[in-house]
Amino acid sequence: MKHKPSYHFRPEQNWINDPNGPIYFEGKYHLFYQYNPSGYQWGNLHWGHAVSGDMVHWSHLEPALYPAKDKGENFCFSGCAYENDGRLEIFYTSVGSYGHGERGHIEGAEQWIAVTEDMKTWKQIDENPILSPEQNRRQGKYLTHWRDPFVFQYGGEILMVISGIVDGWKAAFHIYQSKDYRNWEYKNCFYTECRTTIYECPNVMVFGEKIVFVYTCFQENAQYVVGTLNEDYSLHVTRHGEIIDSGCFCASNVFKDPKGRYIMWGWLREDDRNELITDGPWSGAISLPRVVTLEDGDMVSFSCAEEVKLLRKLTETHQLCGFSGTKKMSCHSMTAEVECFLKTDGDIRIRVLDSEDGTEYTDIWILSRAKTIWIYRERSSVIPEVVKDSLYSRYRGDEQHVSIRAFIDNSVLEVFVNDSTVLSGRVYPVNDRAGISFTVENGTADGCVNLYQMTDS
Numbered sequence: 145m146k147h148k149p150s151y152h153f154r155p156e157q158n159w160i161n162d163p164n165g166p167i168y169f170e171g172k173y174h175l176f177y178q179y180n181p182s183g184y185q186w187g188n189l190h191w192g193h194a195v196s197g198d199m200v201h202w203s204h205l206e207p208a209l210y211p212a213k214d215k216g217e218n219f220c221f222s223g224c225a226y227e228n229d230g231r232l233e234i235f236y237t238s239v240g241s242y243g244h245g246e247r248g249h250i251e252g253a254e255q256w257i258a259v260t261e262d263m264k265t266w267k268q269i270d271e272n273p274i275l276s277p278e279q280n281r282r283q284g285k286y287l288t289h290w291r292d293p294f295v296f297q298y299g300g301e302i303l304m305v306i307s308g309i310v311d312g313w314k315a316a317f318h319i320y321q322s323k324d325y326r327n328w329e330y331k332n333c334f335y336t337e338c339r340t341t342i343y344e345c346p347n348v349m350v351f352g353e354k355i356v357f358v359y360t361c362f363q364e365n366a367q368y369v370v371g372t373l374n375e376d377y378s379l380h381v382t383r384h385g386e387i388i389d390s391g392c393f394c395a396s397n398v399f400k401d402p403k404g405r406y407i408m409w410g411w412l413r414e415d416d417r418n419e420l421i422t423d424g425p426w427s428g429a430i431s432l433p434r435v436v437t438l439e440d441g442d443m444v445s446f447s448c449a450e451e452v453k454l455l456r457k458l459t460e461t462h463q464l465c466g467f468s469g470t471k472k473m474s475c476h477s478m479t480a481e482v483e484c485f486l487k488t489d490g491d492i493r494i495r496v497l498d499s500e501d502g503t504e505y506t507d508i509w510i511l512s513r514a515k516t517i518w519i520y521r522e523r524s525s526v527i528p529e530v531v532k533d534s535l536y537s538r539y540r541g542d543e544q545h546v547s548i549r550a551f552i553d554n555s556v557l558e559v560f561v562n563d564s565t566v567l568s569g570r571v572y573p574v575n576d577r578a579g580i581s582f583t584v585e586n587g588t589a590d591g592c593v594n595l596y597q598m599t600d601s
Contacts, residue, residue: 145574147423147555150479151601153430160428162395163409165225184425189219199433199451208266216240222292228325234258237291253290283330289342296348307343315343319377331377347398349406351438366396370442383442390537391568406436416531416570447563456596470583478578483594484548490587496552498579506571517567524571539565
């Protein structure tokens with residue numbers, strides 16, 4: 145059996161979680177990520193580093209950030225990358241130990257900067273910590289679980305948002321302002337829902353005066369709100385609480401590419417494998433790059449970046465006219481994309497990873513009348529320990545026309561519908577026959593279905 149993804153980004157082995165500091169700089173895309181170089185479980189966090197010319201074919205480099213143990217740092221938590229006077233800098237959360245204590249991640253996290261001269265080796269600057277818990281206390285704030293800085297510009301100002309629990313219970317995001325990326329002034333509580341939880345991984349995307357603010361609640365899905373920045377630096381929300389992806393996607397990070405698009409990456413969690421070692425000492429993957437757009441009415445859409453088409457090898461195509469029933473694809477593949485452009489009044493089923501004897505398969509359902517996406521995992525694996533609950537989301541569009549891009553990558557599924565909605569999931573089949581079929585029920589369909597074999601990234 146093969147479960148390690150082939151064209152979704154990840155290191156060859158060991159642990160990966162949050163994408164960090166994605167950026168386009170000097171003609172190359174850089175992707176950093178939370179990385180444990182010594183094991184396949186969480187811990188010993190470095191910043192892994194890879195570089196690409198097209199966001200889909202990656203060259204792995206040596207880790208960008210190693211913990212500065214001589215300065216009491218043992219974990220390099222998440223953060224961002226930005227350009228400062230022609231140089232790339234990393235702004236991240238520095239932690240000495242996991243738990244309580246002076247440099248523990250709960251009360252003692254600090255915000256550090258690292259710089260580079262060659263884009264390969266990075267050095268923590270002597271001025272660190274740039275921000276410390278003591279500085280917050282001097283400004284009248286006591287913040288715990290303080291982490292994941294994200295730098296952005298709005299109205300000509302250099303701003304930064306970061307998560308931090310207030311007074312031991314209220315999860316919130318906080319905003320700071322700077323003129324030089326070194327000295328930061330606390331401005332206000334940027335956003336809170338007054339919940340007792342832990343916030344993580346804030347991202348800000350600016351569309352004119354509008355802000356799309358993305359964040360993750362600990363062990364929950366990434367979500368967004370839309371709003372504008374008040375004069376007191378708090379977020380005036382005009383659209384609340386939308387889930388980005390109700391599957392395994394979380395801990396996102398974004399950047400603006402040379403075409404002016406906002407590109408989003410996320411961690412595809414491995415929780416549903418329940419820590420089983422199936423095909424080697426590895427854990428986690430990064431989503432395909434998603435283009436984020438803001439539409440009228442403060443609706444945010446997520447589509448798959450066109451660059452992913454560079455991984456395609458055309459396998460077969462089917463033209464449909466008044467079609468109902470099931471069509472089996474001649475190609476069997478665990479690494480494929482199924483693309484559909486349809487006018488239909490029926491329900492669409494794409495069955496993937498289908499074993500010869502029918503004991504394993506996963507069904508992707510697009511219910512056109514209800515405008516819902518389902519990933520049915522009940523028969524996805526004969527391994528009893530893995531999670532097989534169904535996954536569900538709603539999508540936008542008219543009742544008759546639907547476009548689908550369904551990506552299969554060994555244990556990863558990502559399903560984009562109408563260039564607006566995406567649902568991700570993890571499945572762990574034992575078989576490697578991986579049959580694929582297409583079905584229309586309760587109606588007919590006109591259009592085309594394309595199946596592409598995908599190359600490794």
